Amino acid sequence: MAGINRRALLGIAAGLGAAGIAGCGNSLDAAAARSDDNAIKVGLVIPQAGVYTPLGLDIQRGWDLWLRQHDGKLGGRRVTTVVADEGEGPQTGVPAVQKLLQNDQVDVLVGIVSSATALGVRDLVTSARKLLLIANAGAGAITTGNSSPYIWRTSFTNAQVAAAMGAHLAGSDVRRAYAIAPDYVAGTEAINGFSKAYRAGGGTIAGQSQPPFGKTQDYQPFLSRIQSSGAQGTFCFFGGAESVAFVKQYSQFGVSRTIPLYASGFLVEGGVLKAQGDAADGILSTLHYTSELDNPANTAFAQAFRSAYGAAPTVYAVQAWDAAAVLSRAVAQVNAVDGDRLSKALKGVGVISDSPRGPWSFVQQSPRQNFYLRRVQTNAGERVNAVIKDLGPLDPQS
Amino acid sequence: MTAAARTDNTTHLRTRRAARTATVIAGPSLVLAAAPLYLAPYATTTLTRILIFGLLAASLDLLVGVVGLPSLGHAAFFGVGAYAAAWTAGHSTASPMALVVAVLAAAVVSLVAGSVAVRSSGVFFLMLTLAVGELMQQAADSWASVTGGSNGLYGVPAPSLWGHVVDQPATTYWYVLTFFVLGMVVLRLASTSSPGMVLRGVRDSEIRMRALGYPTTRVKLGAFVVAGAVAGLAGGLLAAQQRLVTPADVGFTTSALALLAVVIGGTGSWWGPCLGAALVIVIRDMLGASIDGHGPLALGLMFVLVVYLMPAGIARFRARRNVS
């Protein structure tokens, strides 16, 4: 036992040694203030492994592109970006944020795809008094209720995107709709956001289903329920691999021929659209962006993005691009890049009128923005989400 | 082994055992207690996570190393403890009472699950416990009104002791370390006590122990509940440190990593599982965050290398397994 004991101690010492890369000193004082040169250090938290990796890649591309077009500066200050892997959820995401704050001592955090991670780092960010600009996570609770003054987002709320479709569909001739989304918080928020707006406009929910999240490969049992519900349309919210499986099976089982599919735009955004192939044709969705938007800012952005990465930009890239844009404005207005000053500056940032997504502004630290009705069709040999209609601005909702 | 179990009951041995328990735990604990005085906050935070995960691994080792029951669902009790503590802290009190609730909740759940599980063995025990873990994770996902669903319980209040809020890296570390030591003492007592000796006998030959009149199933269930309760304590500490509990803390990945920490460190050894836990946490949380998403690759390579290149820890394990 004594031998093991010694070995164990050695091992623990080795572990501590590894941990000690973080630097010496002690843990009793608050972290020493960094010397305030003119530079700014940004921690970019994005998924680099696991199912959300494509979103992380787009966020990084949007962020990098903005910096490249602005001499690597935010508000006149040179930027160093430290990237950390968010992984698939808070188990990896929270330690990553912790590392950026405590070890790399970044001034600002940007990114975060998973809502659970965003909510999970709330207290960490608040007690560190650092600004966190969320570039994707859509849970309503992130910016409502007991939210942090330091957490802002440039993306959307799940309910907001779904409500845009609910309001639109209620005004169409679809009187009875079926709602389906995975059995997790984002899915529930989407169904509720849709149902509330749809009912308010006079529509009837014919039924709803929440298939197990991340565990459903076969949607046939749910498709049968949709077919026997008497619905005239189906509203859905899926992302990633689930969106491909759902869209393909919706078509393969012949449901799409009688009951058209309507969706939160993530269903058909980015790489998944390519994988869905012709099964996606004609799907109507709502989102606050599409690469096909016809405004000067987007024309320039989309062209630059295509020439840099050889792919159409996505909503995720725009959310990161806009995070850089508003952060730059805020940084330009402060004499020190701490969370309090930056949050105050963001409050006064007003309407951002040169975004590729169209004009938007912060309401309760989350965007009030225009939503677009989009239809999947083929333009110049490439499947895209064409703009059918500008549905006008919506406040963030939860 | 049985002879040892019998002679073990002498007072003399008991005193020696207590003394050895004290040194085995006290020595490293003193070193650990001084850590925040020399380490930067991030290193201290990481070390705190290592302690929590180490306690989980050590509690699992009571099952794997001492009873010979490898569980793939041990995180279920870790998770139950974490949710119970987080819920108590949010709704009632953030004092160490939350940890008591965590331990009790985990003990009750492990009693229920264990009464079914300990009747099977080997790979069937592995899969049955996997099912328990997955069902608990699904419950955590689905019972949103209590667990917060997939977003989990976040913003858990930091523990408070006599009006003092424990939320700094160093104070949180000492808070966790205190209960870590307590948990380790409990595990140590469970494995060296007379029933613990029966457990080792059960591991080596259950049939012989049963023939000798030992209530093997009840003893195994006892070990299952103690392991579950200590895992619940570790979960309670997680809620106190991370101040966030999500379904992933209940599920397969956490269970698998804990099991791997046990195997890496050498099953049945005293500090081994904590060592394995340290390796896993350092690779996943520190290294993994900064190598462009190749964290899983680093973990995978570590598993492969450990199996091939660490005969010492694993050889001990193999020698004992061959007794059966």
Add this chain to the structure above:
Amino acid sequence: MPTTQIAVTAMVNGLAVGLLLFIIAAGLSLIFGMMDVLNLAHGSLFLTGAYLAWWLGGEQQTWPSLARAVVAVIVVGAAAGGLLSLMTAPLSRRSHLEQALLTLGIALVAADILSALFGDDVHATEPPPGLGGTVVIAGWTYPRYRLVLIGVAALITVGVYWTIERTSMGALFRATVSDRDMVATTGVDPRLVRVGVFVLGSVLATVAGLLGAPIYHARPGLDTTILVLALVVVVVGGLGSIRGPLVAALLFGQIESVGRAVLPGLASFLLFGTLAAVLAVRPRGLFVLTSGARR
């Protein structure tokens, strides 16, 4: 949609899913039951097969691309099986836990390699002309490929069953499990038998990946999903037999399909609830054969 149609659709679908599940599980059961190796890299083999289907056939397979893919998955599966056999050989006398640690490590490394080779996007692939699209029978719409899958998977199932239970190779496999030394005295190298079982089991997994690609779509994370499903089927079926996993796979196919349709509220709990229930009642699975007795 009339109730009978819903029921028929669910059952046919459950059959397709169940047969595919069997092909995956059969490989795992062979390696597990006969060679006593808990191969947690089995899901990676399935995913490799699915990626190969997409890589060689693109989004729309053709008959020549399908033929190339069939050859590719067999070659790659055999090579991977040989490699796995070599890598696990030094561990043959060690515990299941260490084998699990090693093969899980291999699975994590494989996932990283696959991600580097094929990217992290979802890759869907359509079966070749004539096998895709939908069939409509008396107003009943169903994806044609799933019917094809039922046929092909049934053929493979019969083939596997016949090979193990009726051929001399199968007899050799079974004999090696029962008495390794006795096989050696007949002049057959047990190590070759070991490689043979690994190759067969691994090829079954990659072939299942090819067959499953149009339904499951190649993507990161699919390896784990499939592995867990296969483990559940193998354990519920009982170890070391072919019949056990077949019955269990067909059962889980129906549970995933009919169960979810009938009990949507419990959909998330069905898979592991069934596993727990079966093991609580029969702690060693539904079928226990003596030929696959645990050491």
